[in-house]
Amino acid sequence: MVFLGNHAEAAGGGRTGEEEGRSVTTRRDRLREATVREISETARRILVEHGPEAVTLRAIAREMGMTAPALYRYYDSHSELLRHVVGDIYTELTAELQSAIAKVPHDDMSGKFLSVARQFRSWSLGHPREYGLLFGAPIRGLAPDEQADFAEECAQQFGWTFMSLFLELWQKKPFPVPPDDEIDPGLLPQLRRYRAERLGVALPLGVIQQFLKCWVRLQGSVSLEAFGHLSFALDDAAPMFELMLQEIAPPLGLTYAPPAKE
C-alpha cells in the first residue's frame, strides 16, 4: 500500500545531470523549493479570497512580483499547477483528520470515528472554496496525466485515512456484516477487485460494503451542505449531520455521543 506518513518529499523530479544519491539539497534546489511553496500558497490564498476563477497564472505571478511566463519554470501548465494545489489541500485535510483521530484516547473507537467525521465536516464548511476544488464537479484542472498524478496520490492518502480507521475498527471489535451470498451479485466482483487492488488485505467483502455505505452517507451529507444545497431549508445542518451519525454508529458497534461543547 501507499501509506507514507510524511508528506514533505518527492519535490524535485530529478532533472538530468545529477550523479544520483548524494546531497540533493543544493542551494539552488532549496531556493526552487521555496518558490514552489510560495506559488502554492499564493494560489491557495487567491482561491480563498477571490474564488476559483481568480486563480490565474497572471494573478499568482502578479501577487508574487513576477510575470506569468516565469511560472512555467515550475509547472508545465495552469492545470498542473492547480493539480498540485489540490494535492496540497488533500494533504492538509488528511493531516487535520489524522490529528482529530490522535486527539482521542487510543482505545476509544467510537470517539475516533465521531471525531474524524465531525472534523471532516467542519473543515469542509470552514474551507468551502477548497472543498469545491477537491470534491466539486470534475471540470477544471482535470485530465489526470498518464504519469503518477500528484493530486490523485494525495487523494488516495486521504481516502485511506477513513478506510484504515474502518479496518482498525473491524479488527478490534468485529461488527456484523452481511455474508457474501447476501451481497448483490453485481456488487461482489467490484468489491473483490477493490479489495485486491487497493487494500490487499483479507477481510470479508461485507466490511467493504459497510464502509462504502458509511462513506456515501458521510461525504454525501458534507457535500450537500458545503455546496449550499441544503440552504433552501436549513441555515445550520449540524443537527441533521448528528442525526446521521446516530444512525450510522450502532451498526458498526459504536456508541454515539453528542459533540463536546466547546
Next chain:
Amino acid sequence: MVFLGNHAEAAGGGRTGEEEGRSVTTRRDRLREATVREISETARRILVEHGPEAVTLRAIAREMGMTAPALYRYYDSHSELLRHVVGDIYTELTAELQSAIAKVPHDDMSGKFLSVARQFRSWSLGHPREYGLLFGAPIRGLAPDEQADFAEECAQQFGWTFMSLFLELWQKKPFPVPPDDEIDPGLLPQLRRYRAERLGVALPLGVIQQFLKCWVRLQGSVSLEAFGHLSFALDDAAPMFELMLQEIAPPLGLTYAPPAKE
C-alpha cells in the same frame, strides 16, 4: 405557493410601448423567442459536447453564425445566459421526474417513490455535465440577482417535485415521525421557518425532518456517483443505490421492490 404546472411561459419581460393585454405575439416576438431558444439549445449542446468551460459567448455565437456581441441583445451577460440554461435544465429534469411519477399507477406510492428516485439517478448519470452545472460547487454563473432569478425559480420547482410527493405520501398513509420534543432543539426553529415560508401547510415538523433525511441520502448518493467520487472503488454504484433505497423505504411505510428489468 408557486406551483405552476406548465412551464412554457413568462418569456417576454414586457418592453415599453405595448398597450397591454392583447396579442403579445407579434412577428418580432416570435422570431426573438425562437432565437432565445436556439441560444439555449446551442449552449446546452456545447456544454454536453465540450464541457462547461467551452460554453463561451463567442463559441455559441460562432455555432449560430453570429458574432458574440449580438448575444447581448438577448442576455445582459454571460452569467445571465448561463443562468437561463441552468433554469432550462432544471425544468427538463423536473419534467422527467414528473413523467416518471406519472408512469406508475396512481395509488402505488412505493412505486412512485422508487421510480422518481431511480429516474433522478439515471438522469444525473446520463447528463453528468448538466448535473455538474446544477449541483456542482457554486462557482461560475452564480450571484443570484436581486430580481426573481429564473434559475432559482426552476430549482424550487424541481425541489417541490420531491417535496410534494413526500407530502402526498404522508397524507395518504402517515408514517411514524418523531414528535416535536424529540427533535433537536437547534433544528426545530429552522424546520418551523421552512414550513412557514416555503410550504405554508400544516404538518408535523417530524415529517419535514424525515424528508430532509431522505433527501440528503438521495441527492448525496447521486452527487457522489455523478461526480465520480465513488469510482475509486466502484465502476457501477447501482447496487449501492438500491441498498440505500431498501433502507429508506420501510421507515416511510413503503415496500421496496427491485427495479424492473428492461
Next chain:
DNA sequence: CACGTCCGTGAACGCCGTAAACTAGCGAAC
C-alpha cells in the same frame, strides 16, 4: 575566467467577456 544551466522578462498569438459606435431593415405613423 569562461561556461552552462537556470530563472526571469518582454513581446506576441489567439482566445475570452464586454462596451461603444454604427448600419441595414422591419413596422408602424403621418
Next chain:
DNA sequence: GTTCGCTAGTTTACGGCGTTCACGGACGTG
C-alpha cells in the same frame, strides 16, 4: 408613401487570460 424609430446585427476596440518564444542576466562550477 415616405419617414421615423426600434431592433438585431456588425465592426472595432480594450483589457485579461494561457501559452510560446527569443532573449538576458545571475549563479555555481570547471
